[in-house]
Amino acid sequence: MYGTKTSRVVVIGTGNVGSSYAFSLINQNITDEMVLIDLNKEKTEGDAMDLNHGIPFGAPTKIWAGEYSDCKDADIVVITAGANQKPGETRLDLIEKNVKIFKGIVGSVMESGFNGIFIVATNPVDVLSYATWKFSGLPMERVIGSGTILDTARFRFLLSEYFDIDVRNIHGYIMGEHGDTELPVWSQTRIGSEPIDRYMSKYKKEGKQEDLDNIFINVRDAAYHIIERKGATHYAIAMGLARLTKAILRNEHSILTVSTLMKGEYGLDDLYIGVPAIVSQHGVEKSVEIDLTDVEMDKLHHSADVLKEAMKPIFEVK
Ligand SMILES: NC(=O)C1=CN([C@@H]2O[C@H](COP(=O)(O)OP(=O)(O)OC[C@H]3O[C@@H](n4cnc5c(N)ncnc54)[C@H](O)[C@@H]3O)[C@@H](O)[C@H]2O)C=CC1
Ligand SMILES: CC(=O)C(=O)O
Numbered sequence: 001m002y003g004t005k006t007s008r009v010v011v012i013g014t015g016n017v018g019s020s021y022a023f024s025l026i027n028q029n030i031t032d033e034m035v036l037i038d039l040n041k042e043k044t045e046g047d048a049m050d051l052n053h054g055i056p057f058g059a060p061t062k063i064w065a066g067e068y069s070d071c072k073d074a075d076i077v078v079i080t081a082g083a084n085q086k087p088g089e090t091r092l093d094l095i096e097k098n099v100k101i102f103k104g105i106v107g108s109v110m111e112s113g114f115n116g117i118f119i120v121a122t123n124p125v126d127v128l129s130y131a132t133w134k135f136s137g138l139p140m141e142r143v144i145g146s147g148t149i150l151d152t153a154r155f156r157f158l159l160s161e162y163f164d165i166d167v168r169n170i171h172g173y174i175m176g177e178h179g180d181t182e183l184p185v186w187s188q189t190r191i192g193s194e195p196i197d198r199y200m201s202k203y204k205k206e207g208k209q210e211d212l213d214n215i216f217i218n219v220r221d222a223a224y225h226i227i228e229r230k231g232a233t234h235y236a237i238a239m240g241l242a243r244l245t246k247a248i249l250r251n252e253h254s255i256l257t258v259s260t261l262m263k264g265e266y267g268l269d270d271l272y273i274g275v276p277a278i279v280s281q282h283g284v285e286k287s288v289e290i291d292l293t294d295v296e297m298d299k300l301h302h303s304a305d306v307l308k309e310a311m312k313p314i315f316e317v318k
Helices: 016-027 041-052 068-073 092-111 125-136 149-163 196-203 209-220 222-230 235-249 294-311
Strands: 008-012 033-037 062-065 076-079 117-120 143-145 254-263 269-280 283-287
Touching: 008 016, 008 068, 008 092, 016 033, 016 041, 016 235, 033 041, 033 068, 041 062, 068 092, 076 092, 076 235, 092 125, 092 294, 117 125, 117 235, 125 143, 125 254, 125 269, 125 294, 143 254, 143 269, 143 283, 149 196, 149 209, 149 235, 149 254, 209 222, 235 254, 235 269, 254 283, 269 294
Parallel strands: 008 033, 008 076, 033 062, 076 117, 117 143
Antiparallel strands: 254 269, 269 283
8 A cells, every 4th residue: 555565456367458457557656566367377477577677667566477375465456357348249248258257266366365455347347346246245345346437538538639628627427337328427527617518608619419429429339449440448448447546555535437336326226337436545435426417317227227137147136
C-alpha cells in the first residue's frame, strides 16, 4: 500500500489484457512488486524477463513469473484470464467457459491465504465479478469488477473530440452491464460545469441529438469495431485497470464506474453491475446513487434483468 509497506499486485492471465496491464503498472510506478501467473508458464517467464529489462528505463518494480502461493501476501489480485470474444461473439457468450475457469482460479488464490482485493476484468465482467465474490467468500467491497470504467472513458473521449474540449473537462458516466445493454447517463453529463444540453445550445448550435446518439452507439459497439480490426482490445482497459489499482493502493477515494454488488441501490439487488462508486484502500467504499431520469432508470433495470437472466443457469439469483 501507499506508505511504508511493500505493495504487491498479482496478475492472473498474461494475454493481451494482462500483459498490457503489467506494462502500464511499471510505466506508472504503481506497485513495488508484480507477480505474473498464467496457464502458459513459459509466456509468464518470457514476459517477466522482457518487463524486467525495461526497469532501468522505468520504476524499480520487482517482477517475477510466480505461483498461486505468491497471492498470500498480495494487496491486489487482478484476473484477466479466460476466453476473449471472437468476431461476432457477445461478452455474455463467454459466460459458461469463463465461470468454470474462475472457479479454479479463485479457489487457488483463496487456498494461498489471500486476504486482499480482487479486481476482475475477464468478460462477462459483471457476472464474473459476482462469481468471484461468491467463490471467494470475501466481503463484497473487496471484489471489484472493471465494470463500465472503459465505456465511460470511451464516452468521455468521443465527447471530447466532438466538442473539441479537453477530455478532463468532460464529466459523465456509462452505467449498467459492460456490454450491449449499457446506458449513457445524459442527464448528468457535463462539459465543464455546464449540463451537456445547455452547453450544446450555447456553444455548438449546429450540433444535433442524432450526433450524440451516434456517439453512444460507437461507445457501446467499440469492442466489436476494434475486435473486427485487430482481434482484441487491451491498451485502454489496461490503463483503466491501472487507474483502479492506483485508486486502491494510494487510497484515493476516487469515483469510478466499477462493477459492484447492488444491495438496494437504484432498486437493484443481488447482482454486480457498473455504477459510480468510491474506491479506496478498502476497495469499494460505497456506490454513489446519482439521480437518473425515469427513462435512464428503466434502461438500468433492463440491463440488470438481462444480466440476471444470463446468470440464472449458474447461480441462484433472487
Ligand atoms: N473488462 C473489460 O473492459 C475488458 C475485458 N476483456 C476481457 O479480458 C479477457 C482476456 O482477454 P485477452 O487478454 O484478450 O485474452 P487472451 O487470450 O490474450 O489472454 C487470456 C489469458 O488467460 C490465460 N488463461 C486461460 N485460462 C487460464 C487459467 N485457468 N489460469 C491461468 N491463466 C489462464 C491464457 O493462457 C491467456 O494467456 C477476456 O475475457 C476479454 O473479453 C478484454 C478487454 C476489455
Ligand atoms: C472486450 C471488451 O470488453 C471491451 O473492449 O470493451
